[in-house]
Amino acid sequence: MxxxxxxxxxxxxxxxxxxxxxxxxxxxxxxxxxxxxxxxxxxxxxxxxxxxxxxxxxxxxxxxxxxxxYSLERPEIVTEQVSADGTRKWLARLAPDKPGGPGPLIETVYIPEPSRGTLCISSQIGCTLTCSFCHTGTQKLVRNLSPGEIAGQIMLARDRVGDWPGAQAANPAGLPEAERKITNIVLMGMGEPLYNFENVRDAMAIAAASDGLAFSKRRITLSTSGVVPQIPRWGAEAGTMLAISLHGVRDELRDELVPINRKWPIAELLGACRAYPSLSNARRITFEYVMLKGLNDSIADAKELVRLLAGIPAKINLIPFNAWPGAPYECSEWEQIEAFAEVVNKAGYASPVRSPRGRDIMAACGQLKSESVKQRASERRAEAAAP
The missing domain is CATH 1.10.150 (DNA polymerase; domain 1)
Structure with a gap:
C-alpha cells in the first residue's frame, strides 16, 4: 500500500x-x-x-x-537522483492532507563521504523567507512538517542506505565505509526550522534519544536565517549545534539577501549567538557565508566579518554560490574566495570552503525546489484534465 x-x-x-x-x-x-x-x-x-x-x-x-x-508509514521516496559525486536527492511524498488527494512533496539530500554521511532534512514545505540568493526561498510556504514527517526523513534515509541493524542498502554504491552510514543530521533543507519550533524540537528529541535514533546532539545542526527570539530557546530546549545563515556583514546588504534581517538586524542576531547556551570552543557556532561576486566578497568584507564575530567561538563556512535558473547573482572568482578565506583564517577562525555537492542534480546549498514543484504542477494538470 x-x-x-x-x-x-x-x-x-x-x-x-x-x-x-x-x-x-x-x-x-x-x-x-x-x-x-x-x-x-x-x-x-x-x-x-x-x-x-x-x-x-x-x-x-x-x-x-x-x-x-495505526501504521508505521514514513515519507515515501518517489524519485532518487544520484549525482556524479555520489550525493543523493530524494523526492519524498507525505501522507495526503485531504482524503483522495496526492500527498505533498519534500526533498531530502544525503551526502556520503568515506568516513561519514550527512543527511540534510527539511522542516517545512516551501519557505517564507524569500532569501534572494536561494532557490528554495522562491517556493511559497505550504505548511509546516509534523514531527513524524521530520523524523521520518531520517528513517526513510536509513531504510534506503541500510543503516538499521542487520539491514542492507538498496543501492550500496558510494556509501561510507563506516558502520553507520548516516552520522550527521543538518536542518538545512526546505524551510526555516525555527518557524516550526515545537515540531522540529520534538523530532530532534527522537533523533537525539540514546534509545531512539541515537544521534549525538553534537552531530545535529540546526541552521537558521536569524529568528532571534527563538535562538536561546532552541539552545535551552534542544541543545544541538547551531548554524547561522549570515551571508552579509552590512545591514543594508543583508536586508536584501536575507530579508528577515529587517526585523532582527545583525547586531541583535550576533547578540543572541553570544548568549547561546553551552557555547564553547568545543561547541562552536557555524556561520554560513555564500560567496557572491562583487557583493560580499571583498577583503574589506572579510575584515568586517572578523570584527563582527570577535569573541564568538565560531567556524565560518564559505559557500561558493550554486547557480539556479534565473538566479540574479554570480559566484565569486575562486582566487577571491581564497583571498577572503585567508583573511578569516589568519584571524584564527576555521574557514573551510565548502565543496559543492550535488550541483548536477540541483541538490546543493540553496538549490532545493525544482523537482518537487515540477511534480506538483504535473499532478495539478493531471487533476484538471481528469473527467
Missing amino acids: SISENTKPSLIGFSREELARVFAELSVPEKARGMRVAQVWNWIYARGATDFARMTVLSKDLRAALAEN
Missing part, C-alpha cells in the same frame, strides 16, 4: 507519552504500559520496523490491534 492510499495515522514521530496514550486507548493495563511503550519505541526508532508483525515481543492480539488502527 502506498502512503497516498494509507488512511491510518502513523506512529512515526510519536513520543513516549503519545505511545502511552495509544496503549491506553487499546485497553492495555496501566501497569504494563511503560513496558509496552519501551518495546514499541525500540522497534520503531532503534530497529526501524515497518510492520507491526515483526514486533514479536508483543502478543498477537496487541500487534493486530496496532495494525488495525
Whole structure:
C-alpha cells in the first residue's frame, strides 16, 4: 500500500507519552504500559520496523490491534537522483492532507563521504523567507512538517542506505565505509526550522534519544536565517549545534539577501549567538557565508566579518554560490574566495570552503525546489484534465 492510499495515522514521530496514550486507548493495563511503550519505541526508532508483525515481543492480539488502527508509514521516496559525486536527492511524498488527494512533496539530500554521511532534512514545505540568493526561498510556504514527517526523513534515509541493524542498502554504491552510514543530521533543507519550533524540537528529541535514533546532539545542526527570539530557546530546549545563515556583514546588504534581517538586524542576531547556551570552543557556532561576486566578497568584507564575530567561538563556512535558473547573482572568482578565506583564517577562525555537492542534480546549498514543484504542477494538470 502506498502512503497516498494509507488512511491510518502513523506512529512515526510519536513520543513516549503519545505511545502511552495509544496503549491506553487499546485497553492495555496501566501497569504494563511503560513496558509496552519501551518495546514499541525500540522497534520503531532503534530497529526501524515497518510492520507491526515483526514486533514479536508483543502478543498477537496487541500487534493486530496496532495494525488495525495505526501504521508505521514514513515519507515515501518517489524519485532518487544520484549525482556524479555520489550525493543523493530524494523526492519524498507525505501522507495526503485531504482524503483522495496526492500527498505533498519534500526533498531530502544525503551526502556520503568515506568516513561519514550527512543527511540534510527539511522542516517545512516551501519557505517564507524569500532569501534572494536561494532557490528554495522562491517556493511559497505550504505548511509546516509534523514531527513524524521530520523524523521520518531520517528513517526513510536509513531504510534506503541500510543503516538499521542487520539491514542492507538498496543501492550500496558510494556509501561510507563506516558502520553507520548516516552520522550527521543538518536542518538545512526546505524551510526555516525555527518557524516550526515545537515540531522540529520534538523530532530532534527522537533523533537525539540514546534509545531512539541515537544521534549525538553534537552531530545535529540546526541552521537558521536569524529568528532571534527563538535562538536561546532552541539552545535551552534542544541543545544541538547551531548554524547561522549570515551571508552579509552590512545591514543594508543583508536586508536584501536575507530579508528577515529587517526585523532582527545583525547586531541583535550576533547578540543572541553570544548568549547561546553551552557555547564553547568545543561547541562552536557555524556561520554560513555564500560567496557572491562583487557583493560580499571583498577583503574589506572579510575584515568586517572578523570584527563582527570577535569573541564568538565560531567556524565560518564559505559557500561558493550554486547557480539556479534565473538566479540574479554570480559566484565569486575562486582566487577571491581564497583571498577572503585567508583573511578569516589568519584571524584564527576555521574557514573551510565548502565543496559543492550535488550541483548536477540541483541538490546543493540553496538549490532545493525544482523537482518537487515540477511534480506538483504535473499532478495539478493531471487533476484538471481528469473527467
